[in-house]
Amino acid sequence: MTKLGLASGALAAAAVAGETPVPAASQDNKLRVLLVNGSPHMEGCTYTALRLAAQELQAAGVEADIFHLGTAPVQDCMACGSCKKHPGRCIWNQDCVNELIDKARSAHGFIFGSPVYFGHPSGRLLSAMDRAFYAAGDVFAGKPAAAVASSRRAGSLATLDAIQKHFTIAQMPVVSSFYWNEVHGFTPTDVMADEEGVSIMRQLGRNMARAVRAYAAEPAAKPVERKYTHFIR
Numbered sequence: 001m002t003k004l005g006l007a008s009g010a011l012a013a014a015a016v017a018g019e020t021p022v023p024a025a026s027q028d029n030k031l032r033v034l035l036v037n038g039s040p041h042m043e044g045c046t047y048t049a050l051r052l053a054a055q056e057l058q059a060a061g062v063e064a065d066i067f068h069l070g071t072a073p074v075q076d077c078m079a080c081g082s083c084k085k086h087p088g089r090c091i092w093n094q095d096c097v098n099e100l101i102d103k104a105r106s107a108h109g110f111i112f113g114s115p116v117y118f119g120h121p122s123g124r125l126l127s128a129m130d131r132a133f134y135a136a137g138d139v140f141a142g143k144p145a146a147a148v149a150s151s152r153r154a155g156s157l158a159t160l161d162a163i164q165k166h167f168t169i170a171q172m173p174v175v176s177s178f179y180w181n182e183v184h185g186f187t188p189t190d191v192m193a194d195e196e197g198v199s200i201m202r203q204l205g206r207n208m209a210r211a212v213r214a215y216a217a218e219p220a221a222k223p224v225e226r227k228y229t230h231f232i233r
């Protein structure tokens with residue numbers, strides 16, 4: 001593996017998606033995909049799945065950085081509205097979310113991975129995504145994204161669905177593979193024995209590499225004037 005960035009977010013508004021063009025080229029002209037590990041296990045099953053996709057991205061010449069949300073608590077959105085006054089930043093600075101936003105700025109695509117907990121994504125991933133997308137939707141807007149779920153046995157589809165909802169209200173093209181983006185296992189060894197899951201992750205990495213190239217080359221769609229209504233006015 002040439003370079004598989006592994007960042008630990010644990011160390012550490014509503015800009016509504018759609019009005020910032022995808023960065024056609026970063027300062028160093030490299031394409032980057034940020035892979036977010038929403039498991040408390042830094043190198044568990046979710047990481048193992050993400051790493052497979054990351055390896056394919058790197059083989060295709062796209063930088064892949066795995067960002068671990070860590071084990072420290074991740075605050076849920078307080079709906080304080082501070083990010084509407086200061087777009088691009090969450091007022092709660094005591095966890096990894098602003099670090100995630102900073103990393104997302106220079107990324108051209110994303111893969112968000114989660115273990116399945118009672119049939120849904122980890123609370124830490126959902127809290128981080130809610131806050132990051134609410135505070136800094138423009139850093140995600142228009143960039144290709146994929147969801148990955150790791151379960152011991154069941155609950156992946158609802159998990160993928162919950163993650164993907166963030167993408168589809170942020171104008172993010174959803175990248176897929178040839179079957180559901182899921183692996184099965186209780187340990188990384190189990191995941192590597194899930195041959196179909198392994199092949200799905202590898203294809204996902206290749207498809208994501210193609211998607212970031214295509215979208216980075218194309219300017220964002222011209223935004224229409226957006227209307228906000230609460231259905232009654």
Ligand SMILES: Cc1cc2nc3c(=O)[nH]c(=O)nc-3n(C[C@H](O)[C@H](O)[C@H](O)COP(=O)(O)O)c2cc1C
Nearest residue numbers: 039044045046115116117118119150151152153154
């Ligand atoms: C609180 C909790 C709830 C879980 N719920 C489910 C579940 O609903 N379905 C399932 O198949 N596995 C469930 N699991 C197992 C994990 O999803 C599974 O082992 C996953 O691959 C672990 O990924 P990780 O090593 O990246 O943390 C649960 C695990 C925990 C800790």
